[in-house]
Amino acid sequence: MFEYLNKRQKLPSLASYRSLSPLARREMRNGLFFLSPWLVGFLAFTLLPTLATLLFSFLNRKVTDPVLSAPQFAGLSNYKQLLTDPQIWSTGGTPGSLWITIMFAAIALPVGILFPLGIAVLMNNPNLKGQNIFRTLFYMPYIVPFVAAIYLWLGMLNPASGWINRILAWLGVANADLPLWQNGTSLLTGVYPAYVIIGIWGLGNAMLIFLSGLQGVPTELYDAAKVDGANAWQTFRNITFPMISPVIFYNLVLGLVQLFQYFQLPLVINQGNGLPGGWTMFYNLYLYRTFFTYQNMGYGSSMAWFLFLVVLLVTIILFSTAKYWVYYAGESR
């Protein structure tokens, strides 16, 4: 899906429309007619709201204010507040929501790439019997409503009665050392790994995309590598990785964009109260509370635009690295 974005597209100009033949003009009118549902929707639900958010970010406005009330300009004060807000930036040992978001992404993103890739490699093994059944069953948990999955996993992770701790106890872990999971703050056995574990059922999509990427690698390449005497690592490094780099790129970009907006899981689990000890106050959760709980639309808007700029920056950086490591077969055509 993203290969398309790596190619620069030209903006249409009025001159190009004038230069069209009558037939081509009719084709353009027909085409735009069929695009019109999206064009209208894009204006009404994407472009205008985005600009309105930008406008609101310079106003003092509550959700309760009437639409046509006289705007109270706040100048840059919302952004000034944003740049010094201790809820966003870490101060004196208390982690801010932006740092929490980045820290969690640093834990969750590698799992979100390596786990589905590992399963896909396992399923792509020519020695595996019944690949289709495995594919269906490994994908299945992705279908489960995420709210239902959360409660199921909270049961699994319950420190006293959950299966995970029961297995740990059975393996000889002392009762006092059993992980607290969602009530703990340890980076290894606390709330972040618990959230990563809960999220593991949401990786079915990435798994399938990796699998089809692996299946798309021509077998002649592997045969050639074998003839040349390449070992397993060399084969992976020089054949598998470049050939599946587009799907890695796809999952990496989508995963990162989603992790920057991570907040629904803590919202369901503890109504977004940040427990334990503010460790789950993700940036987007703080934004949710600013807007919906405290009804502060002006500040919420500036937070939303700030997030937009951060995500934009990260995607631009990722896309600009693509030419160094993402290989699109047949792109030299």
Added chain:
Amino acid sequence: MAKTLTQSVQQDTSTALLNKSRIRRLSKGINITFVTVLTTAVLVIYLAPFLFMVFTSLKTPTQIAQLGSPIWPAKPATFDYKGATIDVYKVPISTCAGANPNDKSIKNLAAVKKGRQETTFVNPADVAAGEFTCKVSWRALDRPWSWAPQWANYSDVVKALDFPKLMWNTSYYAIMTEIGVLISCTLVAYGFARFRFPGRDFLFTLLISTIFLPAFVTLIPTYYVFQKIGWVGTWLPLIVPAFFANAYDVFLLRQFFMTLPRELDEAAMMDGASPFRILWSIIIPQSYPVLVAVTVFHIVFAWNDYFGPLIYLSTNRQAWPISVALPIFNGLYSTAPQLIQAGALMAMVLPLILFFVAQRFFIQGIVITGVDK
């Protein structure tokens, strides 16, 4: 002499080759077993939480609270004896009257008369042998567990959650938005796939870029306006935007439409068919697989959607879909894990059935969005 030597050498190499191919076949068999067993083990661990959910949903609260109780739904064993239900215990046989004192075995016996010094038992497996006493305190004995699923947990959840209403609301949301998605995305995808004009590729890039836009950037003014025009608390903010196409489904449909041969379109155009006519009579009849994929994707999306219904419908109890009701139910019944697990299971049954029915289309659709250009 020389001839026989060559012959025997040939024979040797051929048996060696035979052995080699046998070894190769054997090692391939070992590889197949190893990989398949390993993958199955990973799968079992990956899906084990389903079993946890089913087991927990069928337990009694007493069993959940009791440490060391079995992981499967069970209750302490009982036995019906002379019109009464009496408890069964694990009794060391050596303590019983008339037993061999060196007998180390333990039997499941039903206690007829409980006592501190000695207890009167009857053997449920051999009632005819009559009652007998053993020199044990019944308090010191463990009880065996017997399989006892609590199906009533499910009817409790149905009553507590008003389940039919939730199912209806969720289905209503899924079907209404489905209609919007199918109509709008098909039109837009057709526009992108079959018409050439300046700026088309730019617009398509713009469409795909909307995937990266953080939801709150557009949500804040949209929510504000919906609230002012009185739409919050109604279905409208969820249903109306579905009629204006979305990036994923348009991409999926466009990719499929691009693979259809243009010859039929052109022939129809020569015969004077309008673009609508071509879409309806030529493109759509060839596109059932992708239309099914979009339909199923969207139903699953709507069924699982939490945030949209939460912000627009949480004030209107009558309109709650299952995803909004489940957290509130869990807040009320946080001390009853068996009901929470039963509720979670009931929420996932329909999407899972749909998935198994349509999984072929499903998997194709995901592959297109992830792997296509």
